Amino acid sequence: MTLAAGIDVGGTKCLGIVIDVDADISSEHDIIREVRHPTPHASKLVDTLTALAIELGEVETISVGVPGLITLDGVMRASPNIPGSVDVAVKSELTTKLHRPVYVDNDGNAAALAEWRFGAGRGARNMWMVTLGTGIGGGHVVNGEVQRGVNGFAGEIGHMVVHPDGPRCTCGRKGCWEVYASGRGLRMLASGEPGENVIERARHGETDAVAVLEAYARWVAIGISNVTNVSDPDVIVIGGGVSEAADIIMPMIRRWFVETLYSPEQRKHPDLRIAQLGEHAGAIGAALLPRFATAT
Structure with a gap:
């Protein structure tokens, strides 16, 4: 047994777990310990x-997945959903405080690694993980290796601009994909109504709620079709709130995906799958970083 700690930093909570990385992690029942804290201002992170x-x-390794632009040496350059997050040296400061090595990577990369290794992405050669949460996280795994880019900033698909004259994003730009396709985006499209209410009403056939979900599904599909056009994956794993309402939203997303994809009749489509590891994906992937990360 090799115990590893993984911590996932989200927009509202920090979730820490301990797993045996020698085991096959298939559900939350394989988690040995779990701790949660509210996500603080970046100065207290x-x-x-x-x-x-x-x-x-006591564990053998400690690793952290953090949202935003995370350098290869573990500095959080910017993270729009965590106030004050400019040049926070997460890796070096945490290493000093804990008196031991710490691994740090982008949270989307960590979630992608978890779903590729233990979840819905098993067997994929070229896989994207798309997490539709407070914002939108992304991670790209090719032949078992996370794609980080030259500076560590690859995978920030939530900030693809899909409408240059659209509403302002938390990052300061206008019309980012996450403005429309995140949990906040669904609420915006519903004129402030909570997304879970819209989903429940749509399940009961209320036409205005169904129309909101159709609009939301179209925005989700636009983003994943852009990702497909750029990188030609064989699998796209979709997590976050959508995974909890897959029965009603995924058929809409699949239909709009075909509508928005370049030359859909002439190509093989990626398999759109719902994430299997739920809210624990980021923390599980963080725990895996020492074994699979090439630059942490």
């Missing part, structure tokens, strides 16, 4: 991560 790591207990 390292203190929160330190406390969380200590609570997780």
Whole structure:
């Protein structure tokens, strides 16, 4: 047994777990320990991560997935959903506080690694993980290796501009994909109504709610068709809130995906799959970083 701690930093919570990385992780029942803390202002992030790591207990490795632009040496350059997140040296500061090596990567990369290794992406040669949460996270795994780019910033698909004159994103630009296709995007399209309410009403056939979900599904499909046109994956794993409403939203997304994809009749389409590891994907993937990451 090899115990590894993985911490996933989200827009609202930090989730830490301990797993046996020698085992086959198939569900939350394979998690040995779990700890949660609210996500603080960036100035307190390292203190929160330190406390969380200590609570997780004795492990062989500690790793963290952090949202935003994360350099190859573990500096959070920017993370629009965490206030104050400019040039936070997560890796070096946490290493100093814990007196041990710490691995740090982008949270989307970590989630992608988890779903490729243990979840819906098993067997994929060229896989994208798309997480539709507070924002939109992305991670790209090719032949078992996470694609990080020259600076570590690859995979920021939530900030593809899909409407240059659209509403302003939390990053400061206008019309980013996550403005429309994130959880916040669904609420915006519903004129402020919570997404879970819209989904429930759509399940009961209320036409206005169905129309909102159709509009949302179209925006989701536009983004994943762009990702497909750029990288030609064989699998796209979709996680976040959509995975909890797959029965009603995924048929819409699949239909709009065909409508928006370049030359759909002349190509093999990627398999659109729902993520299997739920909210634990980022933390599980973080725990895997020491074994699979090439630059952490």
